[in-house]
Amino acid sequence: MKKNIRFYFAFYLAKISVIALKIIKRDATQFPGKLAITLCPNFLEQIGKPKTIIAVTGTNGKTTVCNMIEDCLRENGYDFVDNQLGSNTNSGIASTFIKAAKLSGKPKKDLAVFEIDERSSIRVYPYVKPTYLICTNLFRDSLMRNAHTEFISNMLTTNIPEETKLILNGDDLIVSNLAPANDRVYFGIDRINTDTDSCENIARDIIVCPKCNSKLEYDFVRYNHIGRAHCINCDFKSPEINYEVTEINLENKIMKVKHNNEEEQYDLINNNIINIYNMLATITILKELGLTKEQINPVLRKQKIVDTRYSKYEVKEKEVITQLAKGMNPIACSRAFDYLRKESGNKAVFILLDDLHEAANGSENIAWHYDTDFEFLKDDSIKQILTAGARYLDTKVRLQMADIPLDKVVCQRNEMSLVDELNLDGIDKVFILHDLYSISLKNELKEQVIRKIEEE
Amino acid sequence: MEENLKIEILFPEFCNLYGDISNMKYLKKCLPKAKFIETTFDKEPTFIKENVNFIYLGPMTENMQEKVIEKLKPYKTRIEELIKQNVIFLITGNALEIFGNYIENEDGSKVEALKIFDIFAKRDMLHRHNSIFIGKWGNIELVGFKSQFTFAYGDNENNYFANVEKGIGINKESKLEGIYKNNFIGTYLIGPILILNPMFTKSLIEKMGIKDMKIAFEEDLSAAYEQRLIEFKKL
Numbered sequence: 208m209k210k211n212i213r214f215y216f217a218f219y220l221a222k223i224s225v226i227a228l229k230i231i232k233r234d235a236t237q238f239p240g241k242l243a244i245t246l247c248p249n250f251l252e253q254i255g256k257p258k259t260i261i262a263v264t265g266t267n268g269k270t271t272v273c274n275m276i277e278d279c280l281r282e283n284g285y286d287f288v289d290n291q292l293g294s295n296t297n298s299g300i301a302s303t304f305i306k307a308a309k310l311s312g313k314p315k316k317d318l319a320v321f322e323i324d325e326r327s328s329i330r331v332y333p334y335v336k337p338t339y340l341i342c343t344n345l346f347r348d349s350l351m352r353n354a355h356t357e358f359i360s361n362m363l364t365t366n367i368p369e370e371t372k373l374i375l376n377g378d379d380l381i382v383s384n385l386a387p388a389n390d391r392v393y394f395g396i397d398r399i400n401t402d403t404d405s406c407e408n409i410a411r412d413i414i415v416c417p418k419c420n421s422k423l424e425y426d427f428v429r430y431n432h433i434g435r436a437h438c439i440n441c442d443f444k445s446p447e448i449n450y451e452v453t454e455i456n457l458e459n460k461i462m463k464v465k466h467n468n469e470e471e472q473y474d475l476i477n478n479n480i481i482n483i484y485n486m487l488a489t490i491t492i493l494k495e496l497g498l499t500k501e502q503i504n505p506v507l508r509k510q511k512i513v514d515t516r517y518s519k520y521e522v523k524e525k526e527v528i529t530q531l532a533k534g535m536n537p538i539a540c541s542r543a544f545d546y547l548r549k550e551s552g553n554k555a556v557f558i559l560l561d562d563l564h565e566a567a568n569g570s571e572n573i574a575w576h577y578d579t580d581f582e583f584l585k586d587d588s589i590k591q592i593l594t595a596g597a598r599y600l601d602t603k604v605r606l607q608m609a610d611i612p613l614d615k616v617v618c619q620r621n622e623m624s625l626v627d628e629l630n631l632d633g634i635d636k637v638f639i640l641h642d643l644y645s646i647s648l649k650n651e652l653k654e655q656v657i658r659k660i661e662e663e
Numbered sequence: 664m665e666e667n668l669k670i671e672i673l674f675p676e677f678c679n680l681y682g683d684i685s686n687m688k689y690l691k692k693c694l695p696k697a698k699f700i701e702t703t704f705d706k707e708p709t710f711i712k713e714n715v716n717f718i719y720l721g722p723m724t725e726n727m728q729e730k731v732i733e734k735l736k737p738y739k740t741r742i743e744e745l746i747k748q749n750v751i752f753l754i755t756g757n758a759l760e761i762f763g764n765y766i767e768n769e770d771g772s773k774v775e776a777l778k779i780f781d782i783f784a785k786r787d788m789l790h791r792h793n794s795i796f797i798g799k800w801g802n803i804e805l806v807g808f809k810s811q812f813t814f815a816y817g818d819n820e821n822n823y824f825a826n827v828e829k830g831i832g833i834n835k836e837s838k839l840e841g842i843y844k845n846n847f848i849g850t851y852l853i854g855p856i857l858i859l860n861p862m863f864t865k866s867l868i869e870k871m872g873i874k875d876m877k878i879a880f881e882e883d884l885s886a887a888y889e890q891r892l893i894e895f896k897k898l
Contacts, residue, residue, distance in 0.1 A: 329789075350681050350853075351793045351810050357724040358788070358812075409684075414676050415704075420730075422705065570795060570894040572808040574854030577682025600887035604858060607880045608688065 210312055214253040217246035218312055221305045237294040240301030251297060251334035254304045255313035257288065260335065261320045261492060262371075264328070264363070265343030265382070266353075267539055268485045269295065271516070272343060273322045275489040279506045280320070283498060287318035295322040297330040325359050326352060328366040336368040339495065341488050345381045346431060346538040347410050347578055356381050356412045374492050376484065377448045378433050380413045380423075394491040395435075395448035396483065399455055401549075402427040402434065410537055410578045418443045429480070430545065431538055450491040455483065464490055471500045474508040481542055482512065515646055520653070522660045526552075526636045529649050534560040534642035535571075537578035543640050544583035552635030556584065557656075558594040558602065559622060559641045559648060566597035573601045581609040591615055591630055595622040622648055626655040631663055668697035668871055670717040674704045674731060681810065681853040683721035683755050689857050690717075692879035693868060704734065711741055715750065716871050722756025722853055725786065725812070732761050732776050739777050746779070751870055752847040755856065757813055759841060759849035760784040766813070780842050780849070782817035782833065796852060797895050798825030798840050803862045806891050807852035815851070824850050829895060846870055861885050 210218075221243040228234045243250045263273050277289055288307035293299035300321055307315050323331055325345070342363070345356050353359055360381050367373070367386040376382045377393030408431045416423055421440035428434040437444035453470065454463040460475040462483060473490065476482050486507060493503050516531045528550075532543035540560060547554060565571035584592055584606070592615055594602045603618040617628040629637070637656050641649035672687050691699055700709045710718055723731065735742065742762075746752065760766050763782040766774040769789075776783075792814070796807040805825055814834035823832070824841030832839040833851065841850035850856070857864040861884040868876055878884070 347680075351791065354791060354810075354812065355680050355724050357726055411676075569898060570891060572793070572795075572810065572854065574682040574808060574810075577685035577688075577855050577858075600883065600890055604880055604883050604887055607883065608685065608692070608858070 210253045213247045217243040237298035240298035257319040258317045260337045262337035263341045266346040268343035269322045271485045282506045289320045295324040296327040332366040341374040342382045349535045377446045392449040394450040394487045396452040416443045529639045532640040541580035547638045548586040554636045555591040557639040561596035561598045576605045593617040595625045666696040669715040671700045671715045673720045678721040678723040680722045685855040686857040717751045720758040746847045749846045754849040756853045782815045784813045784815045794830045796830035797828040800825045
């Protein structure tokens with residue numbers, strides 16, 4: 208598209224702001240993009256873009272998948288731009304383009320990897336047309352922002368450019384029906400021994416056939432609406448999977464991925480099914496780009512889940528495990544609850560899911576508690592549940608609604624004295640589940656727990 | 664008598680957004696001997712042929728709203744009859760719009776609704792409204808949350824559910840929330856409103872003929888309610 212004077216004015220001002228922000232060491236910001244879009248509303252349309260754009264969207268796993276793709280590309284000598292330091296909205300993407308553009312407004316690099324917020328699709332895809340778009344999953348997320356999955360999937364289908372090739376989770380029936388006219392490949396995991404015939408989650412967002420409204424019959428359920436299903440009345444069913452995990456060996460930490468009748472073995476980062484899906488999404492896009500297993504697996508093998516998402520510390524034969532459980536995100540929290548209940552040994556669990564911003568400035572809408580499977584915490588292996596924060600009284604009610612006996616529960620306002628109540632008798636693992644914005648609180652509690660174990 | 668109570672939950676497999684279905688889970692904890700009937704979308708509602716004491720319909724997607732309207736249209740007269748008979752209806756979130764005249768899309772097209780109450784709704788899918796709520800229902804101070812794409816318009820002056828103290832009514836200009844006629848309660852409030860409002864819940868149970876009942880986890884619900892009321896008033 209031909210660039211106009213308004214574009215150049217916005218572009219050069221934004222470029223100057225990039226330099227200024229760099230000088231004051233505040234360059235991880237979306238400000239330049241925001242400025243450019245304010246001055247020139249179709250800035251994203253006019254700015255020069257790399258030839259190949261890989262975009263990653265979905266409710267959960269976007270950041271992890273982007274990080275893995277970027278590590279693999281980097282280690283294999285690819286040069287690209289990404290929005291890792293900015294935001295995943297239109298302003299963040301514009302900021303990345305600005306930083307990576309020559310003074311002519313043309314791109315310096317031929318490849319880009321972007322994490323794109325689902326809700327921003329309406330402001331991004333009319334101007335930025337990804338070559339590949341990966342969608343990891345679509346679940347209930349912040350109800351205040353994302354409402355429900357039908358709203359988000361409609362928004363994606365309406366805005367995804369027709370030329371974009373989709374890389375979709377074929378085990379997610381909402382995702383697999385996005386933008387049906389687009390070229391696509393599916394990734395998925397074949398039935399595993401933890402799959403069931405019925406769903407035990409509260410939230411399940413696709414129950415009837417989108418074609419004929421008849422009831423869907425699930426061939427197997429993994430969690431929530433993840434699984435494989437078919438319509439009892441018409442030809443609608445889960446898609447044929449192009450990249451399929453056919454075997455998971457948790458003991459040896461390997462999985463086999465089948466594509467075009469050939470099976471390849473990859474190393475697993477850990478035993479969490481969420482991470483296996485994230486790895487599979489990464490392998491799928493990289494194979495589509497033409498990378499080989501020999502180029503991908505050595506990088507994936509070295510991947511470490513960042514401490515802000517998961518960490519494990521061993522002290523005096525006990526494990527202290529921290530795990531991100533994004534507040535206001537019912538499925539992320541339910542997955543964390545499910546993961547810890549299925550871990551071996553006796554456990555004590557700290558739950559710190561309050562939104563700290565809301566706690567300081569407002570009063571959090573706790574409706575999401577009731578889409579979240581707190582019922583998973585009613586497990587014989589969970590000996591103590593400790594929770595604190597602004598919403599501790601609400602959490603106490605929610606735990607009772609899940610039939611969890613109060614003699615197992617400690618609920619109090621003050622987070623910092625919570626460790627005083629921790630009973631380590633017979634406990635093998637202490638889990639600390641925390642919100643994205645509670646990292647420093649999590650770190651402090653982790654230190655306190657470790658000290659308590661050491662002093663025992 | 665509790666065991667004679669029949670509570671019908673309409674289309675729980677779809678009309679379950681925003682944790683609202685917890686209202687019925689909570690009512691089950693309060694009334695363990697009552698009969699809860701979960702009517703799925705492929706079944707005929709029980710209220711057509713049998714007397715029920717309480718009918719619940721929770722929030723749903725916009726696509727589902729249109730299907731529910733079509734499903735309930737043949738039973739409009741029966742619904743009006745039940746409202747006259749003082750059957751309790753608890754209708755939350757955008758389910759309220761189903762009982763109005765129509766729902767208007769951004770492009771001006773209209774989805775005809777049941778036309779039981781003289782209100783209509785306008786959708787604005789690009790702007791989601793979120794707010795806290797304090798309002799008076801009789802002498803009970805209600806607390807709650809709103810999160811919605813639509814607002815309702817029309818005259819609810821003579822049949823509003825709550826007088827707004829903080830937040831908005833059926834639209835941003837209104838201080839009158841929802842619809843309350845006989846025992847029909849329709850409100851844009853979402854989430855676990857029975858759990859958030861123990862006195863309201865007690866009052867609904869009393870309307871079903873059970874007086875002075877200690878509701879489930881009453882002390883803890885009351886403590887959370889008091890805390891929220893103080894927080895909301897400070898905002």
